Amino acid sequence: MTLARLKSSLLALAAASLVLAPVWASAADGDNWRSGISTVGELKHPDGFERFDYVNPDAPKGGTLRMSTTGTYDTVNPLLAKGELATGLGLVFDTLMKPSEEELSSSYGLLAEAVSFPEDISRASFRLRKEAKWADGQPVTPEDVVFSFEKSKDLNPQLASYYTHVTKAEVTGEREVTFTFDEKNNKELPQIVGQLLIVPKHWWEAKGADGKPRDISRGTLEPVMGSGPYKIASIAPGSTISYERRDDYWGKDVNVNVGLYNFKTVTYTFYADRDVEFQAFKAGNTDFWHENSASRWATGYDFPAVKDGRIKREELPNIYRSVGIMQAFVPNGRRDKFKDPKVRLALNYAFDFEEMNRTLFYNQYQRINSFFMGSDLASSGLPQGKELEILNEIKDQIPPEVFTKEYRNPMGGDPAKQRDNLREAVRLMKDAGYELCGNRMINVSTGKPFEFEILVDSAAMERVAVPYSQNLKRIGIGATVRLVDTSQYTNRTRSFDFDMVVNLWAQSSNPGNEQADYWGSKSVDRQGSKNFAGIKSPAIDVLVNKIIFAKDRDDQVAAVKALDRVLLAGNYVIPQFYRGEMTLAYWNTLVQPKELPRYGIGFPEAWWSASAEK
Missing domain, CATH: 3.40.190.10 (Periplasmic binding protein-like II)
Structure with a gap:
């Protein structure tokens, strides 16, 4: 962008x-x-x-x-x-x-x-x-x-x-x-x-x-x-x-x-x-360029204006010092097919970030493992202190692994790991009521195949979504990638007219009222909200309120980390990649x-x- x-x-x-x-x-x-x-x-x-x-x-x-x-x-x-x-x-x-x-x-x-x-x-x-x-x-x-x-x-x-x-x-x-x-x-x-x-x-x-x-x-x-x-x-x-x-x-x-x-x-x-647009920059018709393609950054600047110094290149961490990032594939939880967290977790097992990082990104990225990636608000390890106290208040409403298991994305990168991940995805889909029949993932109750559309608005993200859809097809899931223009994409995301999209949430060091718009139950049915995942959870509402009304910085940080853990444990998104x-x-x-x-x-x-x- x-x-x-x-x-x-x-x-x-x-x-x-x-x-x-x-x-x-x-x-x-x-x-x-x-x-x-x-x-x-x-x-x-x-x-x-x-x-x-x-x-x-x-x-x-x-x-x-x-x-x-x-x-x-x-x-x-x-x-x-x-x-x-x-x-x-x-x-x-x-x-x-x-x-x-x-x-x-x-x-x-x-x-x-x-x-x-x-x-x-x-x-x-x-x-x-x-x-x-x-x-x-x-x-x-x-x-x-x-x-x-x-x-x-x-x-x-x-x-x-x-x-x-x-x-x-x-x-x-x-x-x-x-x-x-x-x-x-x-x-x-x-x-x-x-x-x-x-x-x-x-x-x-x-x-x-x-x-x-x-x-x-x-x-x-x-x-x-x-x-x-x-x-x-x-x-x-x-x-x-x-x-x-x-x-x-x-x-x-x-x-x-x-x-x-x-x-x-x-x-x-x-x-x-x-x-x-990049060609216009190379030709000198544009003065400034923010590069969002890792492959182009690695290989696309071998031209005279760069070599002779007329174009300068910089890698600056400044903005990211105060921002936590979650960029992810986001399944629309309003759709019945995505309501089961086992299904959403299976979709994560089918995403081979390590292979994509090697082949598309020249190993310039790291996998996102927090809704506040890169900031001091990102959760890690197991909950302790105030964070644990907050989570204990809603213990009966959140997944038990929040207390016992640190969140980790599946690891791929080689054929053996990829096969293991896809087998685990098939097992999770089976637990959710699906069965692999031939080369199609079928809902046992309805007989309908598991199919969905990944909506994107840029060729750069299309290049990411296509290999992901190909992996999904290996386990019988029919995922098609649809590239649309900006206007159509805006209108469809505003009205939640999508199966899956890609979104970036940029979190400051001081989250507040906007969290209700991202994850709160009241934002699920309000068109134009940023609750793309369709999250409707009383426990998450409690955590959002604790963030908004935090008395001091310590309470704020504890509440944000607690929210991070619960969002991760809910498998609401398939985290993508990050570069600080x-x-x-x-x-x-x-x-x-x-x-x-x-x-x-x-x-x-x-x-x-x-x-x-x-």
Whole structure:
């Protein structure tokens, strides 16, 4: 995937993954206005700090950044959960608070100069900056914030779930808006409302360029207006979208923006084929490339621009330092055929990661064995201490092996191991009521063969799914791989119209409310949720609540590890592979800061054009 999509998954989908149990910047005796919130430890920067440490405050302004992405787009309405949203719209809009890539999970005031909340965290108030303005010069108002909140919940099921416990937003002062919560002591709620993307109420309620009233409940290709550093300069639906830096941006001198947004123009070109997209990068039509193909990274960069240094290659762990990854084949548990955990485990025995790693990935990956792979939240060994105490509370509702057996994926890699794994898969299917008759796996009760479709949206994942389907066919399971375009894939996953898909969950170091959207019972039937596996378990609901209401970091970590164990023991997914580094290539037309932030790469905000240095 492109960097924009990766950052959406790892950091923003990450919006849903950046928060939990905050340690507040000052004592919470009554309401205290503060400029930032840290969810792990103390804020790095004091009130009134000058800038983030990693930025170059003297970075030259100018030049063009040419980006690419796979897929298409048919709308630039940032709140609507319909259609395909254009990439890069975050450049147009501001949020109340801005996250720091220097810290695990901290955010500082952007549109809001300060945030306040009482000791019981029953509400949170944000005081807007006097200087905050929309691109048409009108001030950003509390009414805009209320409008944005209400429309986000009305039009986007995922945001409606994310903000479930935020009951209302109301104007409480000339520049003040207050969010009320329906539960107390949920420490992440002030943080997540700070992530709210703010849109202009007056613009959406006015008439458009065509003279007709605008409708925020519908997609649009009219360039939308925001308060952010860029405006939409041009739109070619499904082909390109271009953004131009606003010289009159109200927030260019705010401390959280100093040294950022240096490119004059940022353009995204959309491609239907990833290989064609790479050829455009090689030809110099794109400046930056995030490589997601291990084979291409190993063998595909033997061309002049790399050899003579015009293209630089880097392997950077920064983003992964704060992110736990689960990428997996995900069977849809809403389907009867996938309800039995023995069946789901059998599907794991048929996945030969070691052979795939050798033949497709040049041994660059490792097998995922946790829903929080690569982070300190990943479970290991057998449960102990607080983690064991939590699990004992739901002992009768979870698999007994949670207490007695460390989770391990089947090991393949040679013919003998593969045969043993496939025999075990056949045995598990038999225990689940299936029988291998000739070359077909048959349900003994119904006489129907076990067949399903693996839905993918990229040729890269198709290359992974095909050998997996071939292994399944060796034990009589008819698995077909279907490659569809981005729009069809989005629509089908939103409505859970699939047998099996591939998904990546990017977990921050501070899981919170988003866990209910991933695994909670209430999200099973809500279209647009991220509960692709169709999990509906009272025990998992208990663990999710313990994460959300963790009193301190120790309780949080114990609850997350307990959840990890129960999810693994349920065999809800077939884990795929992981590499704790971003593989990047970029032309020497781009310049990066001398020191990148520890938990990010500052791209594209903190980078600049080499041409602007001249």
